[in-house]
Amino acid sequence: QKEVEQNSGPLSVPEGAIASLNCTYSDRGSQSFFWYRQYSGKSPELIMFIYSNGDKEDGRFTAQLNKASQYVSLLIRDSQPSDSATYLCAVLLMDSSYKLIFGSGTRLLVRP
């Protein structure tokens, strides 16, 4: 079992729809959770982070965390073609090595 799992996709949604990206993790000691966006051929950039159970909203993006079920999700409202990218989920473990585990990413395609 991978430490951080994501569906590779592609997830295809029409422009204006809500895109829902999911991520599960195996280590219950995980303390922080990050979503990075990576355009093809480019480097990852942080979209959101979340530490506590519940929802965190930032513009069109909402991160949701459920530690009991060990999943974190990212919702993108009013999806735009410019949102088409690979979304990487990353989980920071609570250990002395600051171990940040990345999922392999979900590719999102937003159709005009």
Place this chain on the structure above:
Amino acid sequence: NAGVTQTPKFHILKTGQSMTLQCAQDMNHGYLSWYRQDPGMGLRRIHYSVAAGITDKGEVPDGYNVSRSNTEDFPLRLESAAPSQTSVYFCASSPSPEGELFFGEGSRLTVL
């Protein structure tokens, strides 16, 4: 403000050759790390440093060496390259090991 600068962006070398990937940051960040990104594997940390003079192994350190003599620079050295080291390498910095990572543009390395 350049952020994290990596050189070279592309390089091809033969099995057994050595080379150094350069990483320089101008954000005065204490934490620097090297990741490799392979299809279907996600980003995996190779080595990291929390301050000048301090380096530690990440999750996939074999075949790589690092050094950190100052705050800005964090070179990654391949002493005897192997085809399994064909990958895209990212250097990333952060003000703290638990925080947002700022990635360089990446170095695509091919070992023949």
